[in-house]
Each structure stands twice: as C-alpha cells, then as structure tokens.
Amino acid sequence: MTVDRILPTDEAHDLLDLATELADRELAPKAAGFEERAEFPREVLRTIGRAGLLGLPYAEEHGGAAQPYEVYLQVLEILASRWLAVAEAVSVHTLSCYPVAAFGTAEQRKLLPDMLGGELLGAYCLSEPQGGSDAAALSTRAVRDGDAYVVSGTKAWITHARVADFYNVFCRTGGPGPKGISCLVADAGTAGIAPQAAERTMGLRSSPVAQIAFEEARVPADRLVGGEGAGFTIAMSALDSGRLGIAACAVGLAQAALDYAVGYARERQQFGRSIIDFQGLGFLLADAATQISAARALTLAAARLRDAGRPYSIEAAKAKLFASDVAMRVTTDAVQVLGGAGYVSDHPVERYMREAKVLQIVEGTNQIQRLVISRALAKG
CATH class of the missing domain: 1.20.140.10 (Butyryl-CoA Dehydrogenase, subunit A, domain 3)
Structure with a gap:
C-alpha cells in the first residue's frame, strides 16, 4: 500500500525515495536469512551510513543531514517496513550519538563524522539487571583515578552489545539518586569491558542483545560528557x-x-x-x-x-x-x-x-x- 505523505521540502522527498530504493534493494531480500541465522548485518548498516541515512537529524557540520525529525522518522518507518532489526539499529545508533552531539565538548564532537557516517556503531548502556525502568537507581560506578574513570558494574539488555564500536555508559560518580549519575563515552575495545553471551530472543534475532560487564575498565576522563552529575x-x-x-x-x-x-x-x-x-x-x-x-x-x-x-x-x-x-x-x-x-x-x-x-x-x-x-x- 502506498502511503500518501506530505513532506516539507523536495530534499525530503528525495531522501524518502532513496530510503525506499535502498530498503528494497539491501534490506527486504536479506531480512529472512539474517534473522534465521541470527547474524548482525554490519555491512548493511555501513551502506546506510554511507548513503547519509544514519545522521539525518544531526547538524551538517558534524556529518549529519540537518533534517527535521519529521523526515527522519518517516525514513525509519520505511526501513522498518522491510526489516525491523535494521530500523531498530538505526534508531539505537541515532540515540547513541545524541549525548556527544547535544552535550559533548568540541573535542568529543570530532568523533561525530565517523559516528554519523556509519564507520563507528554505537550502543546505549543505561539498563541494569536489577534496574531497567528505575534508571535513577543504577549501581554501575565510575571512580576518578588520575586522568581516567575506573568503571565497575553490569549493564543489561544492551542492543549492539557485541558489535558496537563505542558505548554510552551511564554510571554513578556521586551519591544516590539522579544527581549522582554521569555519562562516559567508552571505546568498545577498552580493557575491562566484557560483553557477555548474546541473549536468545523471541524476535529481532539478527540484532544482538547482551549484558556488558565492566571490570575496572579505565575510560579516559576526557570522555566524560556534560560534566559529572549530568548523566540522568x-x-x-x-x-x-x-x-x-x-x-x-x-x-x-x-x-x-x-x-x-x-x-x-x-x-x-x-x-x-x-x-x-x-x-x-x-x-x-x-x-x-x-x-x-x-x-x-x-x-x-x-x-x-x-x-x-x-x-x-x-x-x-x-x-x-x-x-x-x-x-x-x-x-x-x-x-x-x-x-x-x-x-x-x-x-x-x-x-x-x-x-x-x-x-x-x-x-x-x-x-x-x-x-x-x-x-x-x-x-x-
């Protein structure tokens, strides 16, 4: 069924046409096979990124397309109609770029072109085994030690846990409650960051979800986003x-x-x-x-x-x-x-x-x- 859409610009129409063409060519024919094999489509995400569809709502100066959310969401809908796991991956990645884009320092924002271009895939580490909905009660802790934070704890239900290149880690640097929470952007290869076995999920089998253990992982202090206490x-x-x-x-x-x-x-x-x-x-x-x-x-x-x-x-x-x-x-x-x-x-x-x-x-x-x-x- 063709959806009758009213879009704000000719550029937005072109973007949706591009998304439809890409989804029909790269997503629809592959979805069933990848889901059956529980295989993550990393190259498909790179293709989407190189087509300019991973950074749609972000500023052009950082490698984005400066599109309104109204347009971005319609692109996401088109992708989801062909392969939900890929659309969810785009949504999660877009979410993962947000802390640096909205609250990051000028130096941290130098990461954005690779993030928004699809070369670096992100994950969002908020939930924990004992505190999914109660985010203010998270217990993963980061202690300042010289020029780094030492992070210890476990995150749960993390999409892209085994395939991401960077993690937004929400952790406690202060006292109890939301004011004690901070956000660190950690490279996935950091020593002490240990993704666990992937969960065996009912659906979205091509999208890996797992716990991540932080075992005294040292994250550079210059990867703190927004200052201590800004995480919540x-x-x-x-x-x-x-x-x-x-x-x-x-x-x-x-x-x-x-x-x-x-x-x-x-x-x-x-x-x-x-x-x-x-x-x-x-x-x-x-x-x-x-x-x-x-x-x-x-x-x-x-x-x-x-x-x-x-x-x-x-x-x-x-x-x-x-x-x-x-x-x-x-x-x-x-x-x-x-x-x-x-x-x-x-x-x-x-x-x-x-x-x-x-x-x-x-x-x-x-x-x-x-x-x-x-x-x-x-x-x-």
Whole structure:
C-alpha cells in the first residue's frame, strides 16, 4: 500500500525515495536469512551510513543531514517496513550519538563524522539487571583515578552489545539518586569491558542483545560528557527522542504486516471469492489500516513539536505507547488473516508478530509510558 505523505521540502522527498530504493534493494531480500541465522548485518548498516541515512537529524557540520525529525522518522518507518532489526539499529545508533552531539565538548564532537557516517556503531548502556525502568537507581560506578574513570558494574539488555564500536555508559560518580549519575563515552575495545553471551530472543534475532560487564575498565576522563552529575538529564532527554524512533519502527512494522495480509486476502479464494470480500475479515483489515494511520499521525505530530523546539516528552510517550500497541494488534491480526499459513515461517507475518512484542518493552515499557502520561495529567 502506498502511503500518501506530505513532506516539507523536495530534499525530503528525495531522501524518502532513496530510503525506499535502498530498503528494497539491501534490506527486504536479506531480512529472512539474517534473522534465521541470527547474524548482525554490519555491512548493511555501513551502506546506510554511507548513503547519509544514519545522521539525518544531526547538524551538517558534524556529518549529519540537518533534517527535521519529521523526515527522519518517516525514513525509519520505511526501513522498518522491510526489516525491523535494521530500523531498530538505526534508531539505537541515532540515540547513541545524541549525548556527544547535544552535550559533548568540541573535542568529543570530532568523533561525530565517523559516528554519523556509519564507520563507528554505537550502543546505549543505561539498563541494569536489577534496574531497567528505575534508571535513577543504577549501581554501575565510575571512580576518578588520575586522568581516567575506573568503571565497575553490569549493564543489561544492551542492543549492539557485541558489535558496537563505542558505548554510552551511564554510571554513578556521586551519591544516590539522579544527581549522582554521569555519562562516559567508552571505546568498545577498552580493557575491562566484557560483553557477555548474546541473549536468545523471541524476535529481532539478527540484532544482538547482551549484558556488558565492566571490570575496572579505565575510560579516559576526557570522555566524560556534560560534566559529572549530568548523566540522568542526558539519558532522559535522549529517551524522549528514542521513543519517537521506536514509534516510527512500530508504524513501519504494522504497515508491512497489513500490506502482506491484504495481498494474501486478495489472492486467497474461499467459497468462490477472495476472502477480503468477506465482511468479517475486511472490517479487520479496515480497522488495522485506520489504527496505523492514527499511529503515524500521532508520531509525526510529536516530531513536529520537537522540530519546533516545543515540549514533546508527553507526546513522545503517547506515540510510543499507541504505535507499539497498534503494531502488536495488527501483526497478531495479520497472522489470523492468513490462518494456518500465518503460523508457519514460509510467510513473514509470524516473524512480524514476534518482533512487535519487543516494541512494547524497549525505550521504556508501555506501563512506564502510561505512568509518564498519567503523572502529567495529575499535575494539570
């Protein structure tokens, strides 16, 4: 199904055309094989970076494309509709570049051209085994020792844990609570940084997720971003943008599931006619199409607030919540439309359904999103 998009510039139209061409050529034909082998598509990410699609929302002076978030999210949606793991990788990498881009020193920002060009892949180390949603309670500690910080602790559920070139490490340099948290950008090859065995996940199998142990890893002090105590502020502001990325991924995945289900329903014959002509099934697909359009509109509305420099945190939470719930519902319904065929891996909808579940969990569970929204309502 062709999505009718209104874009702010001709350049944005060209970017979406480029993203569509690249996704059709480099992503769609490879997704099933890489997922089956649980193989990370590092070269695909380099290709995306060299095409200029890894640094879309960042400044041109640092190697980015200076595109509004409204455009970046639509590129992300296109990638997700062909291969969610790659779109999620782009979203996570974009999130990983944010601390240096927004809070880094001039010297630290010299890393950005390689980050945004795809030569350096990033990971975001915030969650811990005992504190996923309660980020302010993290226990990984960094102690200043001369010209370095010595980092000890364990991070959990880290996307790109075994393949990243750099890690944003949120760690405690001060007392308890959010004011004691700082952010370090550590090279992945630093002695004492030890990624553990990859988790065996339900979906996104080509995207490695693992714990990372920090065993007295010495990170140069000049890799401290934003000063001591700034880490929690950096983390939370980055997550607002990251939630929009996940919302866009959810819209793309849901659109892929709907398109496949519609195509199947047009071809599948029962009782002498296409099954899409039966009202029970046709209405199911109509509801899915409506929900996807609503999720897309909500996501892009939040992006426009961000682009305008206005508060968008609550709208980002709404978009992530609604879009990921829609993706779960639509992918489940797509399996139902295909019936028994939907339950076998010959068709991609069973993979779509497995993948949709993680979107309700990452970048803050949907329960956390509801908490964020309800607290805002309570404050008035």
